[in-house]
Amino acid sequence: MGAAKSKRVPRAVRERQMMDAAVRTFARRGYRAASMDEIAELAGVSKPLVYLYLNSKEELFSAxxxxxxxxxxxxxxxxxxxxxxxxxxxxxxxxxxxxxxxxxxxxxxxxxxxxxxxxxxxxxxxxxxxxxxxxxxxxxxxxxxxxxxxxxxxxxxxxxxxxxxxxxxxxxxxxxxxxxxxxxxxxxxxxxxxxxxxxxxxxxxxxxxxxxxxxxxxxxxxxxxx
Known part of the structure; x- marks a missing residue:
């Protein structure tokens, strides 16, 4: 039998992980210096996924x-x-x-x-x-x-x-x-x-x-x- 398919992470949980990572990054780096790459890495997701869920850096900061x-x-x-x-x-x-x-x-x-x-x-x-x-x-x-x-x-x-x-x-x-x-x-x-x-x-x-x-x-x- 093949390996069991990994369990899909619910959207709400994934968004919370991204938001938590964004809070830490914005607090430490500031809005201007913070990068979506760093937020994605800290959240353990890809940068395209951050954009897919939260659209832009400005909208992420507002959220x-x-x-x-x-x-x-x-x-x-x-x-x-x-x-x-x-x-x-x-x-x-x-x-x-x-x-x-x-x-x-x-x-x-x-x-x-x-x-x-x-x-x-x-x-x-x-x-x-x-x-x-x-x-x-x-x-x-x-x-x-x-x-x-x-x-x-x-x-x-x-x-x-x-x-x-x-x-x-x-x-x-x-x-x-x-x-x-x-x-x-x-x-x-x-x-x-x-x-x-x-x-x-x-x-x-x-x-x-x-x-x-x-x-x-x-x-x-x-x-x-x-």
Missing amino acids: VIRREAAALVTAVTAAVEKDAAADRQLWCGLTGFFAHTAEHPEGWAVLHQQARTHGEPFAIEVAAMRAEIVRFVAGLIGAAAKEAGCAGELADREVAGLAHALVGAAESLAEWANTCAADGTSTLGVIGERERPTAKDAAGTLMNFAWAGLGRLMHGERWTPA
Whole structure:
């Protein structure tokens, strides 16, 4: 009898392998320097198959951004304890954010570094993801204001501004936490001479920075220039 015919790999599995390889390649090489040959080799497939499934380098990069963005949004929203106090919900969401960016540093590098620097349509994809997270955080801040009994004192514009500021701070802190060592790796447990913060540590740092001020704001205390 002849050798048994090898089992055909399902398209969804093959596409995931290609996307995983693309994430690693784009994160390490950058969009411009990344080659379809390298992506195909890393995925263990032929370059024509990559083109057959994903059409072009531009479309592959867009697909990677959409996948990584959706995974990040899901991680943040799924981490929130719906019935918890407002500050607990925000802390949980931040913890989910930092946990995901730490566990997927290459996906985060694609979103935060690569996609933003190459213009449309890539920057638009990332902006849509960021807007979704900002809306979610704004909802948490609005809920906190309602819980504190000062919902009418915070205008929608102010809540939106606070949400943008908090998301921006979280992005900056995640970038710091995922800073690569001198050898270019992104999996080291230390940054310089300091231990890499855990997701809970990073979330706690941001809560201490932001929530202390938000908490005072919820109680009617506002900073004004002297």
